[in-house]
Amino acid sequence: MRGIIKEHIGFGWQIWTLSLLELKAMCKGSILGFAWLALKPLITLLMFWFTMLAGIRASSMIAGFPRFDFMLAGFIAWFFMRDMIIGGAKCIRKNSQYVTKISFPISVVFTFTAISKFIVHMGLVILMYIYLILAGYRPSVYHIQFFLYAALMFLFFLACSWTLGSWSVFSRDFQNFVSSIVTGVFWVSGVLWDSRNVDNRWLHYFVMLNPVNFFVNGYRKTFLYQEWFWRDGKELLIFFAEFLIVLCIGAYNYKKTRKDMADVL
Amino acid sequence: MNVRNMEDDIIIKFQNVTKSYKLFKNESEQFAALFYKKKLLRQHMAIQDVSFEIKKGEVVGIIGRNGAGKSTVLKIITGVTFPSSGTVDIHGRVGALLELTAGFSFEMTGRENIFLKGYILGYSKKQVHSIENEIIEFAELGEYIDQPVRTYSSGMRTRLGFAINVSTEPDILVIDEALSVGDSYFREKCNQKIKSMVENKVTVLYVSHTLSAIEELCERVLYLSEGRLVFDGDAGEAFKKYKANK
Numbered sequence: 179m180r181g182i183i184k185e186h187i188g189f190g191w192q193i194w195t196l197s198l199l200e201l202k203a204m205c206k207g208s209i210l211g212f213a214w215l216a217l218k219p220l221i222t223l224l225m226f227w228f229t230m231l232a233g234i235r236a237s238s239m240i241a242g243f244p245r246f247d248f249m250l251a252g253f254i255a256w257f258f259m260r261d262m263i264i265g266g267a268k269c270i271r272k273n274s275q276y277v278t279k280i281s282f283p284i285s286v287v288f289t290f291t292a293i294s295k296f297i298v299h300m301g302l303v304i305l306m307y308i309y310l311i312l313a314g315y316r317p318s319v320y321h322i323q324f325f326l327y328a329a330l331m332f333l334f335f336l337a338c339s340w341t342l343g344s345w346s347v348f349s350r351d352f353q354n355f356v357s358s359i360v361t362g363v364f365w366v367s368g369v370l371w372d373s374r375n376v377d378n379r380w381l382h383y384f385v386m387l388n389p390v391n392f393f394v395n396g397y398r399k400t401f402l403y404q405e406w407f408w409r410d411g412k413e414l415l416i417f418f419a420e421f422l423i424v425l426c427i428g429a430y431n432y433k434k435t436r437k438d439m440a441d442v443l
Numbered sequence: 444m445n446v447r448n449m450e451d452d453i454i455i456k457f458q459n460v461t462k463s464y465k466l467f468k469n470e471s472e473q474f475a476a477l478f479y480k481k482k483l484l485r486q487h488m489a490i491q492d493v494s495f496e497i498k499k500g501e502v503v504g505i506i507g508r509n510g511a512g513k514s515t516v517l518k519i520i521t522g523v524t525f526p527s528s529g530t531v532d533i534h535g536r537v538g539a540l541l542e543l544t545a546g547f548s549f550e551m552t553g554r555e556n557i558f559l560k561g562y563i564l565g566y567s568k569k570q571v572h573s574i575e576n577e578i579i580e581f582a583e584l585g586e587y588i589d590q591p592v593r594t595y596s597s598g599m600r601t602r603l604g605f606a607i608n609v610s611t612e613p614d615i616l617v618i619d620e621a622l623s624v625g626d627s628y629f630r631e632k633c634n635q636k637i638k639s640m641v642e643n644k645v646t647v648l649y650v651s652h653t654l655s656a657i658e659e660l661c662e663r664v665l666y667l668s669e670g671r672l673v674f675d676g677d678a679g680e681a682f683k684k685y686k687a688n689k
Contacts, residue, residue: 192562199548199559279545281522281537282563349474435477437525440518441464442473 179429182340185283193290200294215298216305219257223249226370241372243402247313252369254306255327255397258299259335259390260360265291266339267346267356274443284436288343292336299328310401320404327396327407334389334421340428344435347442367391392417453534454615454646455497455520460529462489462515489515491670492529499614500644504651504661504678506685511667513650517541517617520648535646536564538613543604549593553584553603556592560607574610581636582606583629602629609636616640619650634659654682 186193205211227246230236240248269291276282303324311317346353367373367390374395376382385391392413399405408414464487467473490512497503505513518524519531521539539545546563547556557578561571579588582602584595592600609616616637637660641647651657657664657678664681666674668688674681 191568195559195562199551203548203550275545276563278523279542280539280563282546345474345477348477349470351471352474438465440524 179425181433182285182429185285186289189283189286193286193293196286196290197293197297200290201297204294204298216302219253219302222257223253226253230370241375241398241403244313247310247402248372248398249370250306250309251397251401252394254299254302255331255393256364256367256369256390257302258295258331259393260364261295261298262292262335262339263342263360263363264357265295266335267342267353269339270343270347270439271350271353271443277440278443284439285340285432288336288339292332292339296328296332303328306401315401318404320400320406323396323400323407327393327400330396330417330421331393334393334424337421337425337428340432341424344431344439347435347439363390367394369394386413386416387420389417389420452498453496453532454499455495455534455648456530456532457493457495457516457519458530458532460493460519460526460531461491462512462519462524463487463527464489488670490667493667493670493672494529495665495672495675497646497648499646500641501663502641502647502649502661504649504657504664504681505667506651506654506657506664506681507667510669512670513667514619516665516667517619517648517650520615521617533615535614536612537615537617538608538611540605540608540616540618543608544600545604547592547600547604550591552591553582553588553595554579556603557607561611564611566611578603578606578610581610581632598626598629605633609640613645615646615648617648617650654685658682 205214210217227249230245230249231238236245238245266288269287270277270284273287273291276287277284307321342356346356367388368385369390373385373388373391376385395413396407399407465473465476466485466487467476493512493516505516507513515524517539518541519526520533521537521541522533546560548559551559554575557575558568558571561574582588582599582605584599584603587595587599592603595603618637637647641660647660649657649660661678663676664674664678665672666681666685674684
């Protein structure tokens with residue numbers, strides 16, 4: 179952990195430049211360019227909304243809110259998490275020139291990849307907020323919780339990427355496994371459905387252990403439910419325990435594999 | 444007192460350095476080895492028990508046949524790869540003319556790449572500004588400097604890469620046959636630049652297969668064979684051994 183922080187010292191400018199570069203690379207070669215970063219998630223969201231309403235004929239309200247708004251808050255968080263999981267697993271291989279060609283602090287690759295995704299996320303959040311205001315939600319003091327949840331989400335999935343990315347260097351199969359399991363994570367997490375409304379006691383615990391739910395519900399608490407994050411102490415405690423574990427495992431795996439990465443790639 | 448000064452002058456120090464590459468049957472065994480000790484398929488010893496010291500301002504050639512471990516030594520010096528055992532001490536900034544286009548982003552312009560590379564090497568914005576013009580001038584790119592690097596010819600890319608690497612004022616310059624790219628005019632210009640850097644007490648490590656190129660620059664030569672350092676000393680004698688072994 180200390181090693182990772184040390185690698186970042188004096189790299190402020192570079193990280194920012196590289197993040198922007200990564201961002202540029204994400205949408206190069208298309209006419210609409212940056213617009214795709216917002217269009218793609220919007221299309222996904224509308225498709226799911228249509229399916230829910232027209233196909234499954236779910237009620238148009240969920241948890242006391244319009245289904246679209248409910249899904250919007252969840253999806254915005256989910257898109258970031260999805261990008262972080264897939265991007266985090268891929269990022270070292272994608273930027274292998276920093277590993278095999280020059281001496282470069284590899285943990286910085288995780289950071290600038292994450293920041294580039296986070297910039298996109300912030301853009302989407304701003305769009306969502308404009309929509310919510312137009313839809314009649316009033317600015318409220320609960321909204322400042324967003325910064326807490328966003329920061330935690332960034333750090334949590336950055337720490338995840340240390341493990342996912344390091345292992346992916348050693349096995350392409352693992353990288354493919356991560357990409358393919360993401361869809362599964364989406365369905366077992368309460369992005370489309372309300373994970374707070376689970377009756378079965380065992381399922382309830384299972385749902386609570388899922389960090390994706392922590393963030394999805396966190397965004398809903400912030401923008402829809404108007405609830406403070408400390409109201410559910412058990413949930414908070416479980417999350418921080420998981421965060422600590424992910425952090426330790428990530429730092430351990432990174433340290434263990436860092437020196438071998440150049441030889442493998 | 445004298446001894447102490449001698450010690451201070453040493454800029455690169457290899458002590459019993461060994462580098463082995465682990466070879467696995469396939470990727471899944473390589474992955475499995477992360478979690479439990481597994482019998483390796485084979486270990487390839489790239490270099491074995493190599494020790495040498497290089498003083499500040501020395502120009503040292505490294506020769507040896509393919510697979511003798513030359514590139515591994517350079518990679519360790521540039522910090523890309525790490526020794527399996529032994530210690531390596533390096534004092535000062537290393538500039539590498541190994542792969543001149545390493546770290547370039549082809550979508551960005553030449554000028555943006557100067558900044559990117561400068562940042563990666565740990566320069567501040569102001570510092571890059573101060574060497575920007577020197578780089579552009581040396582690379583002779585003219586107005587192409589504001590075009591994306593993907594539109595450059597390979598010669599132009601090499602020129603830019605060379606210019607950036609030598610302008611960042613390294614203490615140690617590592618060259619791996621990079622100069623064989625480019626036309627004879629630019630090659631001559633590069634040689635001149637390297638010579639002027641040598642005069643300014645920059646330490647140079649030069650790896651090449653062409654003996655004449657090494658002869659021109661280096662007095663001392665390290666001769667590697669099958670991962671071992673078999674000779675360290677006068678260039679002429681090293682060549683004799685190298686030729687005799689061929």
